[in-house]
Amino acid sequence: MFGHRLLKLATRPGASRFAASRHALEKVQRQKLAQLLKRVARQPQAKAAGLEAGMSWEQYAAVQPVTDYDHWRDAIENNRLHDKESLIDSPMVRFQPTSGSTSAIKWVPYTRQFLGELDNAISPWVVDLYRQHPRLMRGRHYWSMSWVPTALRDSMREDINDDLQLMSFGKRLVAGATQAVPQEVSLARSSDESMFATLAYLAADPSLSMMSVWSPTFGLGMLKTLSQCREELAEVLETGRWGGRMLGVESLPCPVSRGSAQLLREWNGTLDSEFFRALWPSLALVSAWDTAASAPWAKQLHALLPHAAFQGKGLWATEGVVTIPYQGQHTLAYQSHVYEFQDPQDGCIYAPWELEKGQVVMPLLSTGSGLLRYQLKDLVRVDGFNGGVPVLTFLGRAGTTDMVGEKMTAPVMEHALSRVLLPETLTPVCTVAMDDAGMGTPGYVLLLEGGSDEDADTLAGQLDSCLQQHFHYQLARNLGQLAPLRCVVHPAMRERYLHQCQQRGMIEGNIKIESLQYWPGDFPSWLPRVAGGQETVP
Structure with a gap:
């Protein structure tokens, strides 16, 4: 397609x-810091903090503390709601909503400077994609949108959840010509309507050559919704009319494909690789997270689309990009932001050129949004170097759950899970720390997806024993402060988990399956309670 050739041409300078x-x-990182400080130092907040243009790397590190969102919250809200001074001297484009594992909506400033930094990461990624997967040139692409809660839609711009908006204006225009789904689907009245329209466009396009989503569970959910809505989608594609869908977005043309409509009508709804091969014969690549707790779900997604290659995503957060897939490795996006890395054990901070193979660290980002030395709660391992640039593998979230002094971490939980014999019929979704684990006592509940819970008690005992190799967990169990770990099995546990995350303020499409979470507050009504040693379903 001509659009792909133009996009390759537009991204080639950044890739070079x-x-x-x-x-x-x-040299590049020191230059990035000097350029960033010139813009930051012009703002009142930076002057009050003692930041000056021309500071060296070492002077900056001595003055600017490590921060999190709470450090910047008041300044961001004053800028967003009252048009007060921004954190950096760069035109504001929008405020992007995001959420953490346990936090509600946060708003991240997206300035022109920051978008340029993201564009510096996208260019080498895109060129490398075309180089490694030339069949991508032959069809249209789907770059996922992060479905925002329906209640927020009226207060946000239409481009806020479009991944193409991470590119520069010129590249965005070119890339738009290669897309299977028009941006206007984001204007629908609800996320359900946006999803329906997205599936209609995807189902109507046999030339689809790339499907890029962030979470593999989001991709699996799309395929399941395609199955559930197949009769209605077939009607839409056959008639070329939305029917009762997409009201208020009448300008959005309805796709037509009688061939796809027939495939949908003949489909029994079973998620089957042969059906998807018939629907999307040109699919060359699927891209999604595939490390840490996302790994089993990425495997399931690829198993449904095996005729396409699979590429694991780099580490991206709404606050910035850390790594991109490049030459088969997750390489630090060193041309984007200013990077530092903190040892989670002793707090020591390293410049990227000081990292050594085998280190496990947390990224600190200083970006064109004005967030400085911003700590991402992610653990990465240094696995080597690509021409001098660190290659990093995402290991999981760095947070600790500590309800009664047990000091549990995701790596400890993952190590324990790796030591138990998990039946092939069960897939772990997440281990959740709860103030009331169903017996009036704090404890941990492993959520599993599967059809039978006959192995649940045995698995729970094995996992609890493995966790007791962790001193603080064993002490809490011995003192009766923690209930024994429980395993809860449900055939649709992934969907229940995702729904619970949305109820807690997280954004669909951005929700990452995690090894360990803490859910404060009331005990979820859909989990079985335990009373007198027996489980009861409320």
Whole structure:
């Protein structure tokens, strides 16, 4: 397609810069900091903090503390709601909503400077994609949108959840011509309507050559919704009319494909790789998270679309990008932001050129949004170097659950899970720390997806024993402060987990399956309670 050739041409300069400067990591990063401080130092908040243009890397690190969102919350809200001074001297484009594992909506400033930094990561990624998967040139692409809660839609811009908006204006225009789904689907009145329209466009396009989503569970959910709505989608594709769908977005043309409509009508709804091969014969690549707790779900997604290659995503957060898939490795996006890395054990902070193979660290980002030394609660392992630039593997979230002093972490939980014999019929979704684990006592509940719970008690005992190798957990169990770990099995546990995350303020499409979470508040009504040693379903 002509649009793909134009996009390759537009992204080539950024890709060339990325490739050429990999052996000058320290020089590039020091220059990035100098450019950032020039813009930041002009703002009142920076002057009050003692930040000045021309500071060296070492002077900056001595003055600016490590921060999180709470550090910037008041300044961001004053800027967003009252049009007060921004954190950086760069035109504001929008405020992007995001959420953490346990937090409600946060608003991240997206300035012109920050979007340019993201564009610096996208260019080498896109060029490398075309180089490794040339069949991508032959069809249209789907780059997922992060479905925002329906209640927020009236207060947000239409481009706020479109991944193409991470590109520069020119590249966005070119990339738009390669897309299977028009941006206007985001204007629908609800996320359900947006999803229906997205599936209609995807089902109507046999030339689809790339499906890029963030969470593999989101991709699996899309395929399941396609199954559930197949009769209605077939009617829409056959008639070319939305019917009762997409009211208020009448300008959005309805796709037509009688061939796809026939496939949908003949389909019995079973998620089957042969059906998807017939629907999307040109699919060349599926892209999604595939590390840490996302790994089993990425495997399931690829199993349904095996005729396409699979690429694991790099580490992206709404606050910035850490790694991109590049030459088969997750390489630090060193041309984007200013990066530092903190050891979670002793708190020592390293410049990216100081990292050594085998280290496990947490990224700190200083970006064109004005967030400085912003700590991402992610653990990454240094697995090597790509021409002098660190190659990093995402290990999971860095947070600790500590209800009664047990000091549990995701790596400890994952290590324990790796030591038990998990039946092939069960897939772990998440281990949740709860103030009331169903017996009036704090405890941990492993959520599993599967059809039978006959192995649940045995598995729970094995996992609890493994966790007791962790001193603080064993002490809490011995003192009766923690209830024994429980395993709860349900055939649709993933969907229940995702729904619970949405109820807690997280954004669909951005929700990452995690090894360990803490759910404060009331005991979820859909989980079985335990009374007198017996489970009861409320």
